[in-house]
Amino acid sequence: MDVFKQLKPFYWVERKYMITSILCLMCATALGLVYPNLLRYLIDNVILIEDFGKVPALALTVVGVVAVKASLQFLHGFFGGRLGNRVAFRLRNALYDKLQTLSFQYYDKAKTGDLMSRLTADLEAIRNFIGFGFAQILNMVLMVVFGASMMLSIHWQLTLITLVSMPFLMIAALRFEKLIHPAFREMRQAMSNLTTAVQENITGVRTVKSFAREPHEVNKFLVRSEQYKQNQIGAASLWAKYFPVMELLANLCMVILLAIGGYLVIQESISLGEFVAFFSMIGYIIGPMWGVGFHINNYTQSKASGERVLELLNEHVHVRNTDHPIVLDAQTTKGHVRFENVTFNYPDKAPALYDINIDAPAGSVIGLLGATGSGKSTIIQLLMHAYNVKNGRITVDGIDIRELDVQSLRSQIAPVFQETFLFSSSIRNNIAYGVKDVTQEEIEYAAKLAKAHDFIMELPQGYDTIVGERGLGLSGGQKQRIAIARALIKNPRILILDDATSAVDMETEHEIQAGFKELMAGRTTFIIAHRISSLRHADVIIVLDEGRIVQRGTHEQLVRMPGPYRQTYNIQYADRPHVEAVDEHETEDRTLHRRVSR
Numbered sequence: 001m002d003v004f005k006q007l008k009p010f011y012w013v014e015r016k017y018m019i020t021s022i023l024c025l026m027c028a029t030a031l032g033l034v035y036p037n038l039l040r041y042l043i044d045n046v047i048l049i050e051d052f053g054k055v056p057a058l059a060l061t062v063v064g065v066v067a068v069k070a071s072l073q074f075l076h077g078f079f080g081g082r083l084g085n086r087v088a089f090r091l092r093n094a095l096y097d098k099l100q101t102l103s104f105q106y107y108d109k110a111k112t113g114d115l116m117s118r119l120t121a122d123l124e125a126i127r128n129f130i131g132f133g134f135a136q137i138l139n140m141v142l143m144v145v146f147g148a149s150m151m152l153s154i155h156w157q158l159t160l161i162t163l164v165s166m167p168f169l170m171i172a173a174l175r176f177e178k179l180i181h182p183a184f185r186e187m188r189q190a191m192s193n194l195t196t197a198v199q200e201n202i203t204g205v206r207t208v209k210s211f212a213r214e215p216h217e218v219n220k221f222l223v224r225s226e227q228y229k230q231n232q233i234g235a236a237s238l239w240a241k242y243f244p245v246m247e248l249l250a251n252l253c254m255v256i257l258l259a260i261g262g263y264l265v266i267q268e269s270i271s272l273g274e275f276v277a278f279f280s281m282i283g284y285i286i287g288p289m290w291g292v293g294f295h296i297n298n299y300t301q302s303k304a305s306g307e308r309v310l311e312l313l314n315e316h317v318h319v320r321n322t323d324h325p326i327v328l329d330a331q332t333t334k335g336h337v338r339f340e341n342v343t344f345n346y347p348d349k350a351p352a353l354y355d356i357n358i359d360a361p362a363g364s365v366i367g368l369l370g371a372t373g374s375g376k377s378t379i380i381q382l383l384m385h386a387y388n389v390k391n392g393r394i395t396v397d398g399i400d401i402r403e404l405d406v407q408s409l410r411s412q413i414a415p416v417f418q419e420t421f422l423f424s425s426s427i428r429n430n431i432a433y434g435v436k437d438v439t440q441e442e443i444e445y446a447a448k449l450a451k452a453h454d455f456i457m458e459l460p461q462g463y464d465t466i467v468g469e470r471g472l473g474l475s476g477g478q479k480q481r482i483a484i485a486r487a488l489i490k491n492p493r494i495l496i497l498d499d500a501t502s503a504v505d506m507e508t509e510h511e512i513q514a515g516f517k518e519l520m521a522g523r524t525t526f527i528i529a530h531r532i533s534s535l536r537h538a539d540v541i542i543v544l545d546e547g548r549i550v551q552r553g554t555h556e557q558l559v560r561m562p563g564p565y566r567q568t569y570n571i572q573y574a575d576r577p578h579v580e581a582v583d584e585h586e587t588e589d590r591t592l593h594r595r596v597s598r
């Protein structure tokens with residue numbers, strides 16, 4: 001019950017729906033008791049004494065009771081539905097909010113399929129249980145209490161004899177629940193495997209096709225589909241066994257009742273009316289026994305779902321604001337960035353950065369060069385406060401970024417990453433993603449600077465063209481240019497170009513960079529690139545190797561020094577005369593040389 005205690009804030013605010021729905025169901029159940037009593041009255045006080053004048057009144061009473069009971073059942077469904085949906089709505093929004101606050105560290109390990117199922121299937125299980133399951137369990141208990149008390153009040157000995165097979169019914173139901181519960185769990189797992197296969201296949205369709213792995217994918221799906229089928233068949237055969245057993249035990253009650261009750265009527269120990277009422281009341285006890293397995297299963301499933309939902313809601317947020325965060329003012333922020341003795345490691349890994357010191361005055365351009373895995377992107381991630389720095393500090397305009405409001409810090413930074421993510425929306429919306437209230441002119445201006453305007457205008461619907469999921473339908477370079485326009489429109493103090501022009505050809509890169517010049521003016525810019533041509537104009541170029549800064553200086557300085565920068569330069573400009581003769585350091589640096597050149 002601890003799970004439901006923790007979920008209380010989500011359903012307790014809707015208690016008026018909950019209480020009304022439960023009350024309606026209880027009243028409907030209580031009204032059900034009127035039928036057996038009417039029957040008893042009809043037989044004993046009307047038919048047996050042939051006083052048929054009372055029949056119309058009795059018939060009208062039945063109609064009235066049926067109408068009221070139906071209305072109550074409707075209200076139970078109506079309020080229960082409202083309750084379930086409103087609780088699910090609150091939970092869904094809370095989960096989505098939580099997903100937004102969770103830090104990069106969480107997403108490094110999170111599984112898409114698992115998160116999706118928490119937001120859909122698990123929420124659905126909770127919605128059903130809170131909306132209906134809980135009331136049904138209460139109602140079940142009530143039916144047994146009402147039915148048994150009434151039967152006891154008519155003839156307690158007959159009640160006890162009739163209910164002799166009840167414990168067996170109960171045992172059978174509980175045993176069934178024990179078997180069906182793991183079967184359901186396996187079925188859900190099999191379903192999840194199946195959907196993961198489909199999801200990965202669709203997402204990676206290009207890889208599948210280009211490696212001609214369709215038969216392998218079909219086989220993989222067949223195996224999982226077969227597993228799901230087996231689970232379904234297993235569950236169906238459990239149900240198939242359950243029903244006859246329950247039917248047998250329930251009918252045993254009836255047989256005992258008919259035999260002993262009939263005998264008692266002949267003996268005139270009970271009246272015929274009482275016997276018939278008794279007979280129709282037995283359903284009040286047998287019904288809940290049938291359902292007990294189903295309801296317990298429903299409860300355990302929703303409890304498991306509740307645990308999964310709570311696990312996500314209670315997930316630790318690694319990067320969060322301090323109690324009194326400093327909000328960066330967009331007007332006055334200058335964008336002076338400093339890294340002071342920053343050493344950083346990702347969880348459970350060796351440090352990705354060692355003792356990094358960078359001073360990037362407002363408006364300067366910093367180039368970052370280094371082999372794959374040397375820590376360039378990590379520097380950028382840390383600047384965006386994606387992870388917490390524990391050793392050393394990073395400041396913006398002299399303020400430690402841990403003191404800054406995370407949102408306000410990130411609103412001053414516009415990144416263009418290696419991999420461009422586009423939403424399945426119009427190109428206009430994709431460019432305007434990071435800002436509110438933006439005009440068409442501003443969008444076009446940004447697109448022109450990013451050299452995206454011309455190709456956008458060539459599309460049949462121009463800026464209204466809907467790009468497919470993750471930007472399918474556009475070339476890598478086109479996607480990147482949209483991403484650059486998206487960063488530009490944000491008008492940030494700090495601009496990050498993380499291999500931003502890697503997907504465009506040299507000529508376009510040249511054009512974009514011409515646009516960058518205008519754009520970078522007055523903004524602190526970090527450029528990560530593998531092409532010297534992208535960062536040769538930087539004020540300072542920092543060369544990284546395995547998390548350490550190994551060289552620092554302007555292009556002109558670095559190209560004159562022996563070391564990885566000059567080697568990279570020589571490789572990339574191989575068709576031009578080498579800057580200087582290869583010296584003795586060159587041989588030592590050969591390994592690094594290969595790594596840097598990528």
Ligand SMILES: Nc1ncnc2c1ncn2[C@@H]1O[C@H](COP(=O)(O)OP(=O)(O)OP(=O)(O)O)[C@@H](O)[C@H]1O
Nearest residue numbers: 108346349352370371372373374375376377378379
């Ligand atoms: N999210 C992460 N979780 C754990 N380790 C990571 C994570 N991101 C990067 N690393 C590790 O940190 C080190 C530095 O990676 P980083 O991405 O900063 O390199 P990079 O220089 O940007 O490489 P590239 O040029 O390939 O983008 C690598 O060893 C990498 O495996």
